[in-house]
Amino acid sequence: MIGTVPILKIGRTLLVSIQIELSDAVAEGMQNDVLAALERTNAKGIVVDISGFDTVDTYVARILAETAKMAKLMGARSVLVGMRPEVAATLVRMGYTMDDVQFALNLDEGLALLGHVIPR
Amino acid sequence: MHARYLRTLKFDELELASRRTFFRVTDEDLARLASLRSFAEKHTEAIVEAFYELLLGHPETAKFFSDELAVKHVKKLQRDYFLQLFDGRCDLAYVENRLRVGAAHERIGLAPKWYLGAYRRYLEVVREQLFKTFPSDEARASMESITRIVFFDMSIAIDTYIAANLETIGRHQLAIRELSTPVIRVHERILLMPLIGTIDSLRANQIMDALLLRVVEEQARFVIVDIAGVPVVDTKVADSLLKTTAAVRMLGAQVILTGISAPIARTLVQLGVDVSSMHTCARLQEGIELALQLAGKVIVDREKGGAP
Amino acid sequence: MIDVVAQYRLEIQIEDDIVIVRRKARQLAQARKLDPFATAAITTAVSELTRNVLVHAGGGSVVLEEISDGERYGVRATFEDHGPGIANLELALAGGHSTSKTMGLGLSGSKRLADRFEVKTEKGVGTTVRIEKWQGL
Numbered sequence: 001m002i003g004t005v006p007i008l009k010i011g012r013t014l015l016v017s018i019q020i021e022l023s024d025a026v027a028e029g030m031q032n033d034v035l036a037a038l039e040r041t042n043a044k045g046i047v048v049d050i051s052g053f054d055t056v057d058t059y060v061a062r063i064l065a066e067t068a069k070m071a072k073l074m075g076a077r078s079v080l081v082g083m084r085p086e087v088a089a090t091l092v093r094m095g096y097t098m099d100d101v102q103f104a105l106n107l108d109e110g111l112a113l114l115g116h117v118i119p120r
Numbered sequence: 121m122h123a124r125y126l127r128t129l130k131f132d133e134l135e136l137a138s139r140r141t142f143f144r145v146t147d148e149d150l151a152r153l154a155s156l157r158s159f160a161e162k163h164t165e166a167i168v169e170a171f172y173e174l175l176l177g178h179p180e181t182a183k184f185f186s187d188e189l190a191v192k193h194v195k196k197l198q199r200d201y202f203l204q205l206f207d208g209r210c211d212l213a214y215v216e217n218r219l220r221v222g223a224a225h226e227r228i229g230l231a232p233k234w235y236l237g238a239y240r241r242y243l244e245v246v247r248e249q250l251f252k253t254f255p256s257d258e259a260r261a262s263m264e265s266i267t268r269i270v271f272f273d274m275s276i277a278i279d280t281y282i283a284a285n286l287e288t289i290g291r292h293q294l295a296i297r298e299l300s301t302p303v304i305r306v307h308e309r310i311l312l313m314p315l316i317g318t319i320d321s322l323r324a325n326q327i328m329d330a331l332l333l334r335v336v337e338e339q340a341r342f343v344i345v346d347i348a349g350v351p352v353v354d355t356k357v358a359d360s361l362l363k364t365t366a367a368v369r370m371l372g373a374q375v376i377l378t379g380i381s382a383p384i385a386r387t388l389v390q391l392g393v394d395v396s397s398m399h400t401c402a403r404l405q406e407g408i409e410l411a412l413q414l415a416g417k418v419i420v421d422r423e424k425g426g427a428p
Numbered sequence: 429m430i431d432v433v434a435q436y437r438l439e440i441q442i443e444d445d446i447v448i449v450r451r452k453a454r455q456l457a458q459a460r461k462l463d464p465f466a467t468a469a470i471t472t473a474v475s476e477l478t479r480n481v482l483v484h485a486g487g488g489s490v491v492l493e494e495i496s497d498g499e500r501y502g503v504r505a506t507f508e509d510h511g512p513g514i515a516n517l518e519l520a521l522a523g524g525h526s527t528s529k530t531m532g533l534g535l536s537g538s539k540r541l542a543d544r545f546e547v548k549t550e551k552g553v554g555t556t557v558r559i560e561k562w563q564g565l
Contacts, residue, residue: 023447024479055450055468057475058533081372085332086468088370092328093469094476094537095523097366105339105372126429329465 005030007037013045013114014038014076015107019052027063034067038074045114046071049107051082058096068101078102081110125219126212128283136212143272145210149265154208156262161203163249168198170245174238181234202242205269218273222280232281239274243267301327303334310411311340314404316349324360328367335373342411343368346404348379358387365398374399374414378407433494433501440481440488440507449490450475453505456494460501462563470503470561473538477507477557480534485511485554495560502543502562510554517549 004026008015014037018030034046048064050056056064068078081104091098104110129135140146172195175181185191201221207214225235246266250259301323304312313331335343345361347353353361365375376399380388388395399414401407412419434456438449453474457467474490481488488509495502514520514535523536535557539545542559549555 021447021451024443055454055471055475057472057479058537059476059479080370083370083372084464084468085329085336085367085371086464088367089328089332089465090468090472090541091370092363092367093540094472094533095540096533096537097363098370099366103370103372105336105341109341109372 005033007033009037009041009043010111012043013047013111014041014043015047015049017049017052021055022053022060024059027060031063031067031070035070035074038071038076044076046076046078047104047107047110047114048078048080049082049110050080050087051084051106053087054084056083056087056091058091058094061091061096061098065098065101077114079104079110079113081105081107125223125280125283126216128286129219129279131212131215131219131279133212136210136215139272139275140210143268143275145268145272149268150208150210152262152265153206153269156266157203157206157208159249159253160206163246164199164202167202167242167245167249168195171198171238171242174241175234181230181238184228184230184234205266205273210269210272215276218276219280222277223284225277226281226284232278235277236274239270243270301330303331305338305340306344306408307412307415307417309339309341310344310408310415311335311338311342312344312346312404312408314346314349318352319350319357319360321356321360324357324364328360328364331364332367332371335368335371341373341415342376343373344376344378344404344407344411346379346407347377347384348381348404350379353384353387355387355391358384358391358393362391362393376401376407376411378402378404429497431496431498432504433496435494436492438490438492440478440490440509443482446475446478446482449478449492452492453503456492456503457561460494460503460563462501462503462561466561466564469541470505470559473541473559473561474505476534476538477505477559480557481507481509481511484514485509488554497562500563502560504558504560506556506558508554508556513551513553513555514547514549515551517547521547 004020005016005018008017014034016030016034020026022030037043038046046068048067050064064080068080071078079102080098083103102113104113125131172185172191176185176191185194204214204217243266247259247263250262250266253259254262301313301315304314306312311331311334313327315327319327331343331345334340345364347361350357361377365377368375378401380400380402399407399410401410409419436452436456438452439445440449450471454467454471457470462470474492478490481490486509488507488511490508491506493504493506495504520535521539523533535547538557538559541561543562544558544560546558547555
């Protein structure tokens with residue numbers, strides 16, 4: 001399943017745009033790919049665009065949150081961008097608030113947020 | 121529709137048994153009604169005709185029956201209705217059937233007074249026919265059984281009117297609620313949601329959904345939620361505010377909670393809320409100023425000549 | 429007094445079935461005009477419960493139904509497995525029970541998302557979970 005989620009590098013930021021329905025395997029593959037890309041490159045930031053997701057269950061949410069934590073251990077900051085209203089409402093109602101993850105409204109804001117902390 | 125009323129009215133086997141006891145609808149009555157079936161079939165036409173003579177002869181009720189076709193249709197329904205009185209059963213299916221009749225009347229706006237008044241005429245004609253057909257002892261007993269089931273029917277019809285009315289009131293309340301939860305754009309990418317009135321769990325859910333949709337629609341960065349107009353903030357309301365705050369954060373925006381009185385502050389702290397992660401202000405004005413400040417903007421007093 | 433308009437039975441055997449079941453649930457919710465929030469709620473709950481069946485019982489089945497009460501439409505999902513059963517139902521419903529593959533929010537979270545929620549479990553026999561989500565008023 002490796003390679004199903006495209007990862008682009010813009011400056012020192014990795015851009016992960018997930019436009020397909022995320023199965024457990026694809027989510028796990030995404031995590032591996034992102035961490036491998038961090039190892040390979042000198043990226044200091046990750047923007048994960050999840051605007052294409054209409055369902056995020058707690059397993060996928062946990063993989064996203066854990067990926068951010070692992071990236072942090074490797075010296076990179078992460079931002080999740082573009083979460084849909086119904087996805088946010090559903091996760092919160094289940095009691096999952098992703099407290100240790102940073103969010104932004106859209107790609108621009110996500111990049112801007114990281115821009116403050118990452119030198120170009 | 122009638123199935124829903126059955127639920128609204130909590131009409132189950134228990135309620136049925138209780139009501140039958142109170143209206144004295146015994147198995148003996150049902151058996152007698154069943155035995156009157158052929159009598160009923162014989163006189164249906166005359167009884168229904170007399171019934172509509174009354175309704176069509178009265179200007180206020182005549183207007184419910186606009187044309188010949190409609191009258192023909194309701195007469196057929198009326199015949200069915202009348203004959204069902206003599207089915208000799210009184211179970212939940214019967215009740216559901218009767219609810220449908222009440223619901224139909226409610227739908228066309230036929231008030232209970234006309235329904236009750238017309239029913240009197242019904243009984244009058246039935247009584248005449250009974251005493252003409254049977255010896256007076258038998259006619260009297262039959263009349264009593266019919267009266268019991270008819271009163272039972274009327275109680276259900278009245279319940280249906282009430283249930284339908286309650287539903288209308290509920291719908292209005294819903295509409296008022298939606299109106300009472302506006303989301304206002306106070307500045308570029310800054311929204312204000314003043315909450316006024318009691319917040320129950322249904323409204324809390326609506327508030328969250330409506331706010332999240334607007335945040336994304338307007339790509340808002342800040343949302344000021346003013347709770348000065350909420351009379352009681354108990355743990356449930358506080359919890360829903362926290363959930364809304366968390367959900368807004370997951371969209372990439374921030375909530376500024378304003379209108380926090382001393383009791384609300386106490387509730388939030390006692391709930392163990394992590395207040396360090398929240399923007400809160402006592403007054404709405406401060407919240408607006410904070411939102412602008414966080415957005416990199418300032419309000420300048422020109423009289424005093426503040427910074428440009 | 430609830431009518432079943434349509435019924436689909438799906439097996440839950442492998443991980444990819446989570447996506448298949450979830451997709452079907454979403455399709456039914458959208459066909460029955462549940463709003464985006466209710467659709468996300470039922471789809472996510474179905475996803476959680478499908479994973480539960482897989483992780484805790486090693487497999488099972490789900491019956492997805494379009495339902496109606498004469499006034500509104502809804503979606504119902506009934507999960508059935510013949511796994512070990514839920515040892516501590518109270519704890520699982522409180523959201524405190526977690527395994528490596530589940531957050532422990534599967535059962536409690538689904539309950540919070542659903543309009544109706546029923547669970548029957550018997551040790552060594554299996555578990556049945558039923559949820560419903562309806563159109564808004």
